[in-house]
Amino acid sequence: MLSKDRVRTMTRLAIYEEGQGAADDRINGYFENDYIFSHMVGSFVGGTVAFVLIVMLYCGYHYDTLLLQIYENSFGNQIALALTLYAAFMVFFLAVTFFVYHYRYSEMKDRLHRYRRRLDHLSESYKKEDEYDDDDL
Amino acid sequence: MMTTIFEIRARIIELYGRVEYLLIPLFRFMVAFLLLLLINSRIGFREELTNTLLCVIIALICALVPSGFIAGIITVVILAHLYTLSLESMVIAGVIFLLMYLLFFRFSPKDSIVVLLMPLAMVCRLHYAVPVVAGLLFTPGAAVGCAFSIIAVNYLSYIGQNTALLRNAEIGEKTIENFRIIIDAFMHNREMWITAVAFAAAVIVVYFIRRLETAHSWTIAICAGNVTELIILLLGDMNYDINMDFGKVFIGVVLSVIVELIVEFFCFMVDYTRQETVQFEDDDYYYYVKAIPKVAVSAPVRTVKTISFSGGGGARRTFAGFGPGKEDTGGES
Numbered sequence: 001m002l003s004k005d006r007v008r009t010m011t012r013l014a015i016y017e018e019g020q021g022a023a024d025d026r027i028n029g030y031f032e033n034d035y036i037f038s039h040m041v042g043s044f045v046g047g048t049v050a051f052v053l054i055v056m057l058y059c060g061y062h063y064d065t066l067l068l069q070i071y072e073n074s075f076g077n078q079i080a081l082a083l084t085l086y087a088a089f090m091v092f093f094l095a096v097t098f099f100v101y102h103y104r105y106s107e108m109k110d111r112l113h114r115y116r117r118r119l120d121h122l123s124e125s126y127k128k129e130d131e132y133d134d135d136d137l
Numbered sequence: 138m139m140t141t142i143f144e145i146r147a148r149i150i151e152l153y154g155r156v157e158y159l160l161i162p163l164f165r166f167m168v169a170f171l172l173l174l175l176i177n178s179r180i181g182f183r184e185e186l187t188n189t190l191l192c193v194i195i196a197l198i199c200a201l202v203p204s205g206f207i208a209g210i211i212t213v214v215i216l217a218h219l220y221t222l223s224l225e226s227m228v229i230a231g232v233i234f235l236l237m238y239l240l241f242f243r244f245s246p247k248d249s250i251v252v253l254l255m256p257l258a259m260v261c262r263l264h265y266a267v268p269v270v271a272g273l274l275f276t277p278g279a280a281v282g283c284a285f286s287i288i289a290v291n292y293l294s295y296i297g298q299n300t301a302l303l304r305n306a307e308i309g310e311k312t313i314e315n316f317r318i319i320i321d322a323f324m325h326n327r328e329m330w331i332t333a334v335a336f337a338a339a340v341i342v343v344y345f346i347r348r349l350e351t352a353h354s355w356t357i358a359i360c361a362g363n364v365t366e367l368i369i370l371l372l373g374d375m376n377y378d379i380n381m382d383f384g385k386v387f388i389g390v391v392l393s394v395i396v397e398l399i400v401e402f403f404c405f406m407v408d409y410t411r412q413e414t415v416q417f418e419d420d421d422y423y424y425y426v427k428a429i430p431k432v433a434v435s436a437p438v439r440t441v442k443t444i445s446f447s448g449g450g451g452a453r454r455t456f457a458g459f460g461p462g463k464e465d466t467g468g469e470s
Contacts, residue, residue, distance in 0.1 A: 042243065043243065046240070047240070049235070049239055050235070050239040050240055053232045053235055057229070057232055060313070061317055063313055096244075097244075100244055
């Protein structure tokens with residue numbers, strides 16, 4: 001006989017599998033540290049490119065002053081300032097990356113846990129039905 | 138009255154569920170097409186790209202790809218237009234868009250729809266609604282998207298208003314001069330920076346308030362988001378003498394509140410009068426649960442009952458009426 005509860009559980013399982021489930025499965029293929037580290041590497045590259053772009057805009061704007069400083073060999077302070085700003089920016093950006101992906105990983109674990117509980121629930125309902133049928137025989 | 142409104146809501150949601158597979162590509166097509174028309178009207182420097190048929194073809198491609206790709210396609214179109222005007226305007230726009238992709242889209246590519254909707258909302262003066270709706274439906278990461286979209290739109294409108302000044306066919310002394318003029322105008326546009334900060338703050342305020350456990354959290358979040366926008370804009374105006382037209386701002390906020398309430402009506406409608414609080418325990422935990430039922434009114438189903446009188450004159454009468462949630466049994470009695 002058709003069980004409404006079972007149909008409901010199976011529908012929820014199917015919705016999860018076809019939607020968020022695929023993405024979660026991909027994330028679950030990594031250990032948490034590897035997952036976060038791979039995204040931090042991406043952020044490091046992205047953040048560095050972003051910083052270089054901003055520096056290029058700055059250099060374009062102060063083109064003549066910078067040329068003069070290079071000519072007078074007084075470029076050291078500017079480089080030190082740029083490196084300090086780069087370090088501060090990267091620390092902030094990597095910290096944001098860490099928190100975002102740590103949060104996503106733990107959310108994924110929660111969703112997967114709920115999915116497994118529903119699977120257990122479904123499996124138990126089948127077992128109960130089998131026992132009931134055996135008793136009838 | 139309220140029951141009728143909830144019935145209409147249920148019908149619309151049901152209809153949306155049935156034709157969702159058509160509505161989403163249609164929505165993407167409309168967004169892309171309207172954006173292309175807007176770009177052509179403001180910065181349509183490259184004549185080949187202003188062809189309406191080409192716009193339709195690009196929008197059709199956009200209808201089939203995710204919103205992150207649409208943003209990429211629109212960016213390429215914008216850069217092509219700007220390259221025709223001058224190299225320096227294209228380089229600066231390219232840097233703005235690259236920063237947006239590297240720093241924002243990495244984290245939440247799904248929120249890119251916020252960036253696409255902002256210019257369209259600005260045309261209808263509904264842009265104050267975008268950060269509030271983003272806070273209601275998306276993550277706090279949308280704050281960065283809102284701020285970037287304000288910066289991008291202001292940059293493009295500046296280019297559109299100063300075409301004669303910035304037009305430059307050759308690379309040379311004038312390139313550097315134009316480059317500085319653009320950067321100066323961009324950095325000293327305080328209205329743009331204050332609006333970007335106001336919108337980013339509104340997204341964060343709305344997101345955190347709507348997640349609170351208090352009753353009517355969404356409505357409170359909408360009010361708080363709009364008040365945050367108004368306060369930051371007002372403080373910015375007072376501190377930096379921007380001379381914003383607050384009449385227009387106020388009208389924009391009022392119109393936006395209507396849009397935000399419509400979004401709330403369709404996405405979060407619960408009945409706080411039937412709230413239940415339960416407490417129970419198992420081996421490991423105590424549970425304190427607050428359950429608030431959703432407002433659920435099923436769309437009325439037309440019931441047709443056919444009564445036939447067999448024998449005698451063979452008369453057959455049909456009664457039609459509406460019953461809540463009843464299905465047509467087609468039975469005869």
